[in-house]
Amino acid sequence: MWMTRHRNCEVLVVIFCVSELLTVGLLLFSHGFLLTRQVIPSNSSCDDFRDPKPDHRGETGHPSHTGGGCWMMPPFRKTIILLIDALRYDFALYNASLKDDDTLPYQNKMPVFGEIVKQHPHQALLSPFMADAPTTTMQRLKGLTTGSLPTFIDASLNFASEEIEEDNIIDQLVRHGRRVTILGDDTWGGLFPGRFSRSHLYSSFNVMDLHTVDRGVLSHLGEEMGRGDWEVIVAHFLGVDHCGHRYGPNHPQMATKLAQMNEAVLQVIAGMDNDTLLLVLGDHGMTQTGDHGGDSREEVEAALFVYSPALHLPSPPVHTLPVAQVDLVPTLALSLGVPVPFSSLGKVMEDVLVTAGMSAEEAEKQRHLGLHLNVQQVKRYLTAYRELGNSYPQDLWHKLELLEGKALEKSSVGGQRTAFSEYLTLAKLMCEEIWARFDVQEMLSGLCLMLSVLLMAGLLIHSSALTDIKTHIIKRLLILTVVVNLLFALSLSFGFVIFGYAANVLILLWMYAHRQHLTVSQLDFKAIDCIPLLLVSFLLLGSFSNSFVVVENYVVAFILLSCITLYLLLLMLEIVSKKLSSGKMLKVFGNAFSVTCGTGWAAAVVCVRCSGWFWRCREEQHWCLPGQAQVPLSGLPQHLHNWRYFTSVLPLALAVWLPRRWLLLCGNLNGSRVGVVLARTVPVACSVLVAVWWAIQAVMAAHNLDLWGHVIPPRVIYAATAVHVAVLACVPLLIYELPPAASRKSQPLVSDNPSTLIPHLYKSLMEKYRTQNSKGPTIPIVYGLATGLSASMVAVLMVVVVVVVLVAGDGLSGAVLLLVLVAAASLLLQALWKLKTCHNLKELARPGWSAACLWFTLSIHGFYLTGHQPTFPALHWSAAFVGVEGAQSVGNWAPALLVGLNTYSSYLLLGLALPLVVVAPLALSVVFPSLRGSRLEGDEISRGEFLLVEEPDMLRESLMSTALSYIFLQAAKVFCTSLAAFVLRRHLMLWKIFAPHFIFEAVGLIVTLLSVLAGLGFTLRVQAALASWGERLVKAA
């Protein structure tokens, strides 16, 4: 017993070590690849750049007097900023040519901007307000207040509000005696704790809640404006954004929400003083499904509206020029007379600095001054950034210096202004480029590490070491892992890349030292292994081409179909070659085996083809029409609600009913063991709860209710799942021993449909002992022993599938069902192939590369099937709110975990289910004896999976080789995407295509590693339990 446990542990340790080493390589690579921007802690101060002509206006000589300016004379005293979250430019644009009946819900609902611009063309301005990706609210607020560019990796901190440490406009305002009042989104409170003189903040977390924040802001806005104790009011409305998340832009709710915002803007304009500047702006836009986060035009193009009675803008140009969001900071700072924050990269909107009272010459001077100060500030920042040891691209930096010289040379004011503008634009461009800079050495060392671990895994799979693992090798592998981790930690903390290479050398040395164990014993690749490997290598090579990455969902489906069809073809060849003499079609293809093959193939192929319904469109797939599956129930038109509800519940019911039916067929759901009772009740109960929860959601959405208890069903499901999995891990046996014959008469069999039960005689084991113990007439009858190994796994997977459906949302329950069906069909085909071709149990239990390839392709296909794409806008943020309400109660990990579960559901499911690949042929051969090949001795194989329990070494070996092959393929995919990201790091499409692809694959690999480990651990646990049960039975007999 102890020995079994020990050996089982060894298997897990080997897999764990390989996974760990792969992860180290991956982390090393990503550390070099996803660099963050260096934050400079300096602040701008009032004395940095003085107004060159202080005598011109009296006050400017003295810093920070109320009403006086720091660097230049401020044109405005007060500012009101209305931040309407997700206000897209076309929401704000008024198109007079559209009739009221033809407008979409988001069009022409805010006529205030159009009217004001028309009435006061010199006092108001409406323009596109271009955000920098990532377009999440948190990143945008950072960008809008510091005036710098967010870097790629910051996006991961979206859920954790963090105080801004960099110099920013709010700090500058507060430092120079301006009082700031904040209303609305509580993200501001997290970013700037203690800065605001007055605040009315509301939780932004509940996306389903459209009104609380907006009503709160509106109820206080008028009152706050009436008070005299402010210089700046920031009012952050969230309703439009939440409405987009909940219903999408094309929904009547959006129209009412925008109309409400229109009203709010009108009220603010009515209550404004003459020396107040009004800014109405969106921090980002939204896609057609109401999401945001990426860099598509719809998400990036927000609206900016500037208005003040005191403004004097030049005549509006024919085409309104877009304004970058970083430009807000210098504009705001200079127009209120505070220093521009140190690391701001924006270009001041010089026209906003001109007020109506100025003469033409004064106005020109004002614009010139603003730009000049702006250039000086940006130059100071760039120099400081360079002094920290960062370098700029030589050509761009040189060009900047040239421009600066030119600007100073130019005598005409207009020429200087043009040069200043060019300088600022170029500086921003250059910074955008350098913040996508990489640590090439670190990336290389990570790649080398991954490659050598891949090599090790490949050798392990084919080596003789796998058949009998020596304990000392495992110990050394463990030591190697620990040392490599230490080196990794050193290389990160000291920044010496050499440690990464050292780890790599160490692994190679380890492999060299154990070469006699790692020698490849026999390498017999058959067609069934080679062709899938070739297909998979096509898939891997596709990572290097942007067009293949863009259409990867199509490519993966094609490869998967080819793999499945290859199985069918080879099976047909095998069938025909057996029956050479008979030429009749019906005779050859009419038997049960061939019909099962054909049905399995057809089911798999149709399911894969149907997955197109659930695919999500990438931005680059211009031909793709978004399907309805991505829209939640509440976002659909009314007449489709019932249809959607039932088409969502039906797949859910099927996904639970089919595995349940299988377990019943195998006789695993009899008796009253704890596990059996749970497996009978929990999945069904959970699926009913899911259906109930969907109904509650639909009712809430339809009647705008906020039911108190709507988070309860998901939480109950999570709890039930946790209990179910935990109990099954402790008592994993799903078998039923019939009581002995004497008591059996008095106690009739409790079973709903006894005809489907397959009573399984535990003959062979007992016969051995009957000879010793001749008076033992009682042969125990055990139900479900032949599938005892897989039944517990299936029972666990059933519940996991229900949770996955819950998190995926109602639209995608069909997708999860399709995934389950394709997986089942692949298992069937693979088992049939094994049963047809194998000569002994050892071959039968070792699935080989073909099964690993199929499973691997299926896992990637599943990712796309469940409506995902490797781009950030495609993340299903709505999953974060399944059973979670309010940020305070649960922290940030729960929503992040839920989104992760939603995104990587297929990797999780298939990783957990990997041991089924090993046992499927045995289980099928018992349950459907007609599929059993004639080559395998009938008596042996009829014991099914219990054979593997009796031969634990064989089970361990095949589990290990299967897991290693699967991990090898997944890691090879990640290696190829990393290599693609490395080689193509100057590619135009890097940040749009390759980098997100790499990040998604990398996280997917980690999910795979964890779930494979969990699945293996669980199976080995079941095996140990079954073995000890068998021993007990023998002792009792």
Next chain:
Amino acid sequence: MFEQTGPHATNLLVLKNILCLVFGVGVLWTIVLSGYELASSLYSLRAYSLLVVLLEGVCRYLTPASSSEISAIAKAKTKKHSKIFETFLVVLLSVCSVIGTHVVVVLFGAYVIENIEATFTLSLLVASLAFIRPLITLGRSAVINLLERQNIESEVKSFAVLVATWAGAFPIPLDWDRPWQVWPLTCSIGAILGELGASVYFLSVLWSKGGTQWKNKARCFNQWYGEKFLSGQTDDTSCEPVYKQYQQCVKDALKKLKIEIPKIEDPSADDKPKE
């Protein structure tokens, strides 16, 4: 395999393959000349499919009993059923194969309704190259015969066409925006290239086989005649295997052409090389 084929059948086979080659190159040339214009390309592809089927039918008509034993079985069966029924069955199966190919192409990712004409043209092309031709040559049990790997020619051609069509899907996603990347063209061109490749392979095999057979016999005979027979040795065992091979070949061919020459029925008895 080819040893058993008579010279007439071999000639026919060579001719057929050469014609296949000419047709294939012709249709490719037409498509290229049209600048990959879709409508005309589809039209020429359909014409090509029809032409190929017709060619196969003519060949089948000219060699009613083709080479291998499979056709012997088929022939035996033809006697039972009427010939019209057999033809009807072949036509029915051909239509089914076109529909089946269409369904498989759609399952592999082609649009269901959009581009249906293009998809159907491709299915027609692939079905006529890979399925209808074997059906014509081998009769209704063609599928099993193909899987049994009996008739090398049909099998290699069918598989080459299918694999090349499949591989033709790979250039579609590339963003080169070339006219030949339009939907059915890559796969169709793949199918035709597969067919061309198989034809060339066959011609080369036929050439080398036929050539070496005849050459072997001639060389051996000359050697024997010059070195042994002229110097007085009448022992002719040295060329026996080669000669037998050749003779068998000729005999089979004569049998197939229904030319009865009773004299050469028993080679060991009377017919030895005596020039």
